[in-house]
Amino acid sequence: MTTLVLATRNAGKIAELTRLLEPYGVEVLGLDRFPEIGEIPEDGETFAENALFKALTVARATGHIAVADDSGLAVDALDGAPGVYSARYAQPGDVPGGEAMTQDARNNAKLLAALQGVPMDKRTARFVCCMAAAAPNEETLVAERAWEGRIALEPGGDNGFGYDPLFLVPDAGCTSAQLAPEEKNRRSHRGQALKALLQGWPEFLARAGEAQ
Incomplete structure (x- = not known):
C-alpha cells in the first residue's frame, strides 16, 4: 500500500480528498500527523507554483509521496480575483x-460586498484546482482543472467549506454547499483535477520508485 501525505491541515479538504482517494488503495495521512512541518508559504503567482x-x-x-493542491475562486467581474489569494481574501x-x-x-462577506449590484448574468466564476504529486526523489506530476458556475446573491447550504455556499451550479439549480458530497466530488474542480492526476499515476509511481 502506498502512503500519501496530503499537504494540508484543512480538515474539510483532508476529508474530501480522502474520500476521493479511497478507491485507489492508498493510506492517506494529513499534514496534522507531522507537526514538525511548519506553515508552508503560498506566495507563488499561480496555483501550479503553490x-x-x-x-x-x-x-x-516526510519521505513519502505528497499530494498538494492549490485551489481558489476566480470571478470574472473582479478580473479573476480572489484567485491565488482566495483563502486569505478578507482581513478582519x-x-x-x-x-x-x-x-x-469573512471571505464570503467580502465577495458579496464586492459584487453588490452586479446582475446574475455577470456573476460568472469558476473554481480552479491545480493538484500536484511529488515523490522524495523529486519526481512530480501535475494536473489542473476548473469548475464553471456563478456567484449566488446570498449563501446557501451547509455542506463543503470555503466559498461553496456562494458557488451556484447552474444546471443543478443549487450551490456547491447544497450538493451531496458524492455529487460534489463528481463535479468539482478538485475531483476532476484528481481524476486527471490519477490518469498518470502508474507512470508517476514507476518514476518515483514505488511498487505498483
Missing part, C-alpha cells in the same frame, strides 16, 4: 463584524 512547492516540501520532509477589518467571523465567513 501546489508544486507544497508537495515537494512535504515529500522531502474588511467587513463589518469581521473580527468575530471565521475566515470563510
Whole structure:
C-alpha cells in the first residue's frame, strides 16, 4: 500500500480528498500527523507554483509521496480575483463584524460586498484546482482543472467549506454547499483535477520508485 501525505491541515479538504482517494488503495495521512512541518508559504503567482512547492516540501520532509493542491475562486467581474489569494481574501477589518467571523465567513462577506449590484448574468466564476504529486526523489506530476458556475446573491447550504455556499451550479439549480458530497466530488474542480492526476499515476509511481 502506498502512503500519501496530503499537504494540508484543512480538515474539510483532508476529508474530501480522502474520500476521493479511497478507491485507489492508498493510506492517506494529513499534514496534522507531522507537526514538525511548519506553515508552508503560498506566495507563488499561480496555483501550479503553490501546489508544486507544497508537495515537494512535504515529500522531502516526510519521505513519502505528497499530494498538494492549490485551489481558489476566480470571478470574472473582479478580473479573476480572489484567485491565488482566495483563502486569505478578507482581513478582519474588511467587513463589518469581521473580527468575530471565521475566515470563510469573512471571505464570503467580502465577495458579496464586492459584487453588490452586479446582475446574475455577470456573476460568472469558476473554481480552479491545480493538484500536484511529488515523490522524495523529486519526481512530480501535475494536473489542473476548473469548475464553471456563478456567484449566488446570498449563501446557501451547509455542506463543503470555503466559498461553496456562494458557488451556484447552474444546471443543478443549487450551490456547491447544497450538493451531496458524492455529487460534489463528481463535479468539482478538485475531483476532476484528481481524476486527471490519477490518469498518470502508474507512470508517476514507476518514476518515483514505488511498487505498483
